[in-house]
Each structure stands twice: as C-alpha cells, then as structure tokens.
Amino acid sequence: MDVTDLRTVFHTQDGVVHAVNGISFHLEEGELLSVVGESGSGKSVTMMSLLKLLPIPPAEIASGTVMFDGKDLLQMELEELREIRGGKIGFIFQDPMTSLNPVFNVGFQIMEPLKEHLGLSKKEARKRAIELLELVGIPGAADRLDDFPHQFSGGMRQRVMIAIALACDPQILIADEPTTALDVTIQAQILELIKDLRKKLGMAIVWITHDLGVAAGISDRIVVMYGGFVVEHAKVDDLYKRPLHPYTRALLATLPSEDGGEERLKSIRGTPPNLGAAPTSCPFAPRCEHAFDRCHKENPALERIEGVHDVACWWDVEKEAPRHAS
Amino acid sequence: MLNYTLRRLLFAIPTLIVISFIIFAILALAPSDPTGNLPLTIPAEVREKIRIALGLGEPLPIRYLKWLQQFFINEPLHAIEQMFGFSFGGGEARTRVVSFATRGPVMDTIMERMPQTLWVVGLSYVVGILIAVPIGVISAYKQYSWFDQVGTFVSMVGFSVPTFFTGPLLIVIFSVQLGWFPSVYDTTLEVNSLGTFWQQIKQMIMPVTVLAFYNAAQISRFMRASMLDNLSQDYVRTARAKGMSEKVVILTHVLRNSLIPVVTVIALGIPTIFSGAIITEQIFRVNGLGQLLIIGIQGADIPMVQTLTFMFAVLIVLFNLIADIVYGLLDPRIRYD
Numbered sequence: 284m285d286v287t288d289l290r291t292v293f294h295t296q297d298g299v300v301h302a303v304n305g306i307s308f309h310l311e312e313g314e315l316l317s318v319v320g321e322s323g324s325g326k327s328v329t330m331m332s333l334l335k336l337l338p339i340p341p342a343e344i345a346s347g348t349v350m351f352d353g354k355d356l357l358q359m360e361l362e363e364l365r366e367i368r369g370g371k372i373g374f375i376f377q378d379p380m381t382s383l384n385p386v387f388n389v390g391f392q393i394m395e396p397l398k399e400h401l402g403l404s405k406k407e408a409r410k411r412a413i414e415l416l417e418l419v420g421i422p423g424a425a426d427r428l429d430d431f432p433h434q435f436s437g438g439m440r441q442r443v444m445i446a447i448a449l450a451c452d453p454q455i456l457i458a459d460e461p462t463t464a465l466d467v468t469i470q471a472q473i474l475e476l477i478k479d480l481r482k483k484l485g486m487a488i489v490w491i492t493h494d495l496g497v498a499a500g501i502s503d504r505i506v507v508m509y510g511g512f513v514v515e516h517a518k519v520d521d522l523y524k525r526p527l528h529p530y531t532r533a534l535l536a537t538l539p540s541e542d543g544g545e546e547r548l549k550s551i552r553g554t555p556p557n558l559g560a561a562p563t564s565c566p567f568a569p570r571c572e573h574a575f576d577r578c579h580k581e582n583p584a585l586e587r588i589e590g591v592h593d594v595a596c597w598w599d600v601e602k603e604a605p606r607h608a609s
Numbered sequence: 610m611l612n613y614t615l616r617r618l619l620f621a622i623p624t625l626i627v628i629s630f631i632i633f634a635i636l637a638l639a640p641s642d643p644t645g646n647l648p649l650t651i652p653a654e655v656r657e658k659i660r661i662a663l664g665l666g667e668p669l670p671i672r673y674l675k676w677l678q679q680f681f682i683n684e685p686l687h688a689i690e691q692m693f694g695f696s697f698g699g700g701e702a703r704t705r706v707v708s709f710a711t712r713g714p715v716m717d718t719i720m721e722r723m724p725q726t727l728w729v730v731g732l733s734y735v736v737g738i739l740i741a742v743p744i745g746v747i748s749a750y751k752q753y754s755w756f757d758q759v760g761t762f763v764s765m766v767g768f769s770v771p772t773f774f775t776g777p778l779l780i781v782i783f784s785v786q787l788g789w790f791p792s793v794y795d796t797t798l799e800v801n802s803l804g805t806f807w808q809q810i811k812q813m814i815m816p817v818t819v820l821a822f823y824n825a826a827q828i829s830r831f832m833r834a835s836m837l838d839n840l841s842q843d844y845v846r847t848a849r850a851k852g853m854s855e856k857v858v859i860l861t862h863v864l865r866n867s868l869i870p871v872v873t874v875i876a877l878g879i880p881t882i883f884s885g886a887i888i889t890e891q892i893f894r895v896n897g898l899g900q901l902l903i904i905g906i907q908g909a910d911i912p913m914v915q916t917l918t919f920m921f922a923v924l925i926v927l928f929n930l931i932a933d934i935v936y937g938l939l940d941p942r943i944r945y946d
C-alpha cells in the first residue's frame with residue numbers, strides 16, 4: 284500500500300481543523316509498520332481516511348492517493364471500497380468496550396463479514412467464527428459465540444475485535460492503539476497475540492501507538508507523527524540508535540530506561556500544536572529546544588538522510604548546527 | 610424474568626388499592642350532585658330520597674368497600690359467567706357497579722364504547738408509529754438535510770398545535786368547504802357492503818389523521834434523537850470497517866439499538882389510547898370512552914367516572930410493567946434478577 288500526500292481537514296463551527304497535513308508512507312507485504320505520536324497528532328484520522336471511515340462531513344479528505352492493489356482507494360465507489368473494508372484490510376479500534384454492538388451476540392458480529400465478503404452460508408460462517416475465536420485465544424470458543432459483548436472482559440472483547448478484523452484473511456491489519464484502553468498485563472497478552480498471529484498469517488500490520496517502547500518490540504519500521512505531519516521515518520534500529528528529530532528524541536527520553544526505573548520519567552514540555560490553521564512554520568518549533576529563526580518561518584519537508592531514514596527538521600542534532608545553509 | 614414479573618405484579622396490588630381509594634375519596638369529596646341536572650321544580654326531599662336510593666346515604670368507607678367488592682369480585686365473576694355461560698350461583702345477590710345516570714351496569718356501557726375508541730384512537734396510534742419511525746430514521750441519517758428540516762418543522766407544529774385546533778380546522782376545510790368527509794362520526798353505521806365500508810373509512814379519516822399527526826410528531830422526534838445518539842457510537846464505525854452496506858449499518862445495527870428506548874415510550878403511551886383522545890372524540894362526536902368519561906363527569910355519574918378512571922390507572926401500571934419487560938427483552942445488558 285502506498286499513501287501519498289494525504290490531507291484531511293475537519294470543517295467545524297470554530298473553523299477548519301487541519302488534522303492530517305500531507306502524509307506519505309508505504310507499507311510492504313507482511314511488514315509491521317508502527318505509527319507513533321502523542322495523542323492528537325493525527326494517527327487515527329490518517330488511518331480512518333485511508334478507508335474513508337470518517338464522517339464526511341465534517342471531515343474532508345482534501346488531497347492524496349492511497350494506492351492498494353493498483354487502485355486508489357480514495358477514488359473508489361463506496362460499493363467497491365466496501366469489499367476492501369473488512370475483506371482486504373481489517374481494522375481494530377482503541378476502545379473494545381464501545382466498538383462492539385451491545386445488542387448482537389459476538390457470533391453474529393464475527394459472521395457478518397464472513398457472509399458479506401466470502402459468501403459463506405450460516406453454517407460455514409459459524410464454523411469459521413469458532414475457529415477465529417480459538418485463533419485469538421478465547422477459551423471455550425464454541426460456547427461463547429452466543430454471548431453478548433458485555434459478557435466479555437475488556438481484553439477478551441479486544442480479542443473478539445481482532446477475530447472480526449482477521450475474519451476474511453486480510454492482507455493488511457490496521458490496529459489503532461488496540462492496547463491503550465487495557466490493563467498493562469492484558470496489553471502484554473494482546474501484544475503477544477498479535478506477534479503470534481503475524482507469524483501464523485503473515486499479513487502486513489500498521490500498529491498505531493503513542494508508546495515508542497511498545498513499537499520498539501514489534502516493528503520493522505517506525506513512522507513518527509507530530510501535528511499531522513510525518514516528522515521522522517526509519518527502520519526500528521536506526522530510529523533508536525540515531526534519532527534525528529528533536530521530537531523523536533524527546534519521545535525516547537520519556538521512556539523508562541532499561542537499567543532501572545529509579546529516575547523520574549521526563550515528559551515533553553509544552554502542549555501539542557493548535558491545528559486551526561495550515562502550518563507555515565515547523566509545528567514542533569514552539570516546544571523545541573533547538574528551534575532557531577528558520578524553524579519559525581518555514582516548515583521543513585521530509586528529506587532522506589540515508590538508506591530508509593527520513594527526517595523533517597532544519598536542525599542537525601548530530602552536528603548541532605543547521606542542516607542546510609540558508 | 611418470570612420472577613421479576615410476578616414480583617412487580619404483587620407490588621402493583623397495593624399501589625392500585627391506594628390509587629382506587631384516592632380516586633374514590635376525591636370523587637366523594639367533590640361538590641358534585643347526581644341530582645343537579647334534574648329540573649328545579651323537584652323538591653329537596655325528593656332529591657334526598659333519590660340520593661339515598663343511589664346509595665349515597667351510607668358513610669364513605671362503607672361505600673368504598675362496596676365498590677371494591679363490586680369491582681374486584683362481582684364484576685370479574687359476572688364477566689366469567691357471561692363468557693363461559695355457566696353460573697357460580699348467587700348471581701342475584703351480587704350487585705354490579707351501576708351508573709347513576711343510566712341505572713345500568715357501568716361495565717356494559719364501557720364495553721359498548723370500547724370498540725369505537727380502539728378503532729379510532731388505536732388506529733391513529735398505529736398509523737402514527739408507522740409514519741414516525743421511518744421519518745425519524747431518515748431525519749437522523751440525513752441530519753440537517755432539507756428532509757430533516759421540513760420534518761423538524763412539521764413535527765414541531767404537530768405537537769405544539771393542540772388537537773382542538775387541528776380537528777375543527779380539518780372539519781372546516783374538508784367537511785364544510787369541500788364536503789368530502791362527514792364531520793360527525795356515526796357509530797350506528799354497520800359495515801356490511803363496500804359502500805358502507807367506504808363510508809366508515811371516510812368518517813374515520815379526519816379523527817385518525819388528527820391524532821396520528823400528533824402521535825407521529827412526538828414519536829418521530831424521539832426516534833430521531835435516539836438514532837442520532839447511536840449513529841455516533843463506535844460500533845457503527847466498526848460495522849462500516851467490516852464492509853457492511855449502509856443499509857445493514859443503519860437498519861440492522863443502528864436501528865436495533867435506537868428502537869429500544871422508542872419501543873419503551875410507545876408501550877408507555879398505549880394507556881393514553883384509552884384515555885387520551887378525550888378532546889378529539891368530543892370534536893368528531895365519536896362516542897368512545899373519552900366521551901363517556903366527559904358525560905359521566907358532567908352528570909356527576911360517580912360510579913362511571915370512578916370505574917373509568919381506575920381502569921386507566923390499571924392500564925398505566927400494567928403498561929409500565931410491560932415497558933420494563935420489553936426493555937429487558939430488547940437489551941441483552943439488562944437482567945432482572
């Protein structure tokens with residue numbers, strides 16, 4: 284999948300909110316790409332824009348292409364797009380408590396896409412639904428099909444969501460902070476499950492998180508987002524060894540160090556940017572310790588530094604000097 | 610669920626007894642006089658005799674206990690006897706609730722009037738629901754569209770303009786000016802041919818329209834609000850992310866959830882079918898229960914008013930219970946244990 288120059292804005296009563304400002308990334312088959320950023324940095328809006336899952340209006344996808352299997356998802360008719368949704372691309376959302384329909388049993392909710400996309404009969408769909416629940420590690424799968432979402436715990440509900448997303452053997456799984464709403468121990472279990480499923484099924488995964496620590500453990504590549512922009516993109520090892528954007532460095536600094544939890548966690552000072560206007564300067568500049576006059580005048584574009592390592596910053600943190608003579 | 614229902618029914622008994630006493634006391638204390646409509650020439654002693662003959666000579670508690678016995682024991686026994694055609698014996702000694710005005714059993718009159726009310730008011734309720742649900746669904750799905758704007762305006766008119774305005778308005782237009790429909794509902798009409806059937810429809814159209822409009826206005830607003838609540842829920846996004854069609858998303862996922870509170874409101878509104886349409890029945894001269902109640906009040910026919918009012922109370926208590934049970938059936942998260 285190839286995403287180019289995606290822009291999404293919201294038309295609200297208080298004006299236009301520029302949530303996603305020209306994002307590009309690509310996803311290879313079977314690869315795990317993490318998208319990291321503070322909350323409000325536009326991660327969810329980006330992902331939902333891909334499949335037009337945002338309410339339009341107030342949302343508007345102002346520009347961009349999302350190439351998948353040789354076709355642009357953004358130009359597709361809804362009927363065609365529906366075959367991709369749930370069929371080729373599965374989605375897991377942040378809050379398992381509200382993401383399932385409370386009045387239908389989970390069996391019905393898992394069987395729906397099976398009948399829709401694979402044309403399975405009721406009996407076949409039921410059989411497959413049991414397999415799926417077993418696959419995501421729900422004990423007593425056959426008996427739980429007729430249970431309602433409220434009869435499951437949060438972690439179990441998220442497993443049900445995963446089962447739904449994987450029902451039709453998608454090529455891509457998009458997981459939007461699937462563990463954020465869960466207890467730490469449950470988070471770890473879900474993470475293990477995803478790693479395990481990836482090994483078994485081999486689909487590509489876009490893993491969205493605000494936690495660089497989690498991303499480190501599972502990803503091949505990482506995209507760091509800030510204020511609706513990609514500010515850094517690198518292979519996971521490169522990003523940890525050689526973070527080039529001050530924001531990435533700040534995020535890394537907020538992680539507990541490996542050798543002991545004694546020192547207090549640092550948090551990034553300042554607040555996330557106001558998205559009320561299309562930015563004309565670097566969105567991170569007000570919070571950046573390296574910001575100099577150019578940062579307040581021009582917004583840096585993403586540029587390739589080496590191999591697969593891109594950064595959008597006027598300052599070279601390694602040389603402690605501006606990256607370009609201006 | 611069964612346990613819960615039985616428990617609620619048991620609790621309903623003391624509630625209803627208290628209600629019946631309050632109704633009885635209010636009516637007994639009201640300064641109304643069943644002889645008030647008699648000619649002024651009738652002397653006071655004769656009036657007093659009439660009152661005593663009606664049973665008003667006895668003290669209030671005795672009258673109340675008598676009514677209790679008549680309503681809760683004698684009337685049901687009589688109804689069973691009528692229905693199955695056998696006799697419990699002692700039928701002669703069992704007095705029924707008797708109207709001051711007609712001197713006939715109150716229940717017989719009520720049963721006579723019931724069909725008119727059920728046909729006109731009941732039908733208008735059904736029509737109202739059938740109109741309201743789709744309008745509410747479309748208004749919510751296309752929020753702020755012209756359909757929604759017009760719907761909002763019309764339903765605001767619908768529940769802010771009283772039926773005693775829309776009723777005469779329709780009469781003026783369709784009966785007086787155009788002469789399409791009769792302005793008086795003829796209860797003696799027997800439907801036995803296509804012609805009389807058409808006549809029946811013509812005389813029902815206006816009262817049903819007035820009431821259906823009023824009901825639809827309220828229910829469609831409620832339906833719309835409930836749909837809007839649900840349309841913004843996360844599970845709707847999940848259904849779309851699964852690739853379900855808009856039809857399935859709206860008519861299966863959202864509608865099923867949105868109907869839960871609406872069905873409850875509809876169930877709670879059913880008792881008003883029996884009592885509510887008093888004004889409309891007056892306007893179109895439908896001699897149903899509403900009209901019976903008004904005439905009973907005017908003539909100080911205390912047994913009639915007492916019985917009707919209490920029956921409405923029973924219906925309200927009953928449909929409250931039914932609404933709760935229906936809620937429990939529709940929403941799997943509710944468990945009554």
Ligand SMILES: Nc1ncnc2c1ncn2[C@@H]1O[C@H](COP(=O)(O)OP(=O)(O)O)[C@@H](O)[C@H]1O
Nearest residue numbers: 293295300302321322323324325326327328329
């Ligand atoms: N429906 C909406 N209306 C207006 N603004 C929105 C809406 N949804 C999201 N936004 C804005 O888009 C920005 C990005 O949100 P989001 O993608 O949810 O962030 P993240 O997922 O990274 O936490 C936020 O600043 C938010 O205010």
Ligand SMILES: [Mg+2]
Nearest residue numbers: 326327459460
């Ligand atoms: Mg988010």
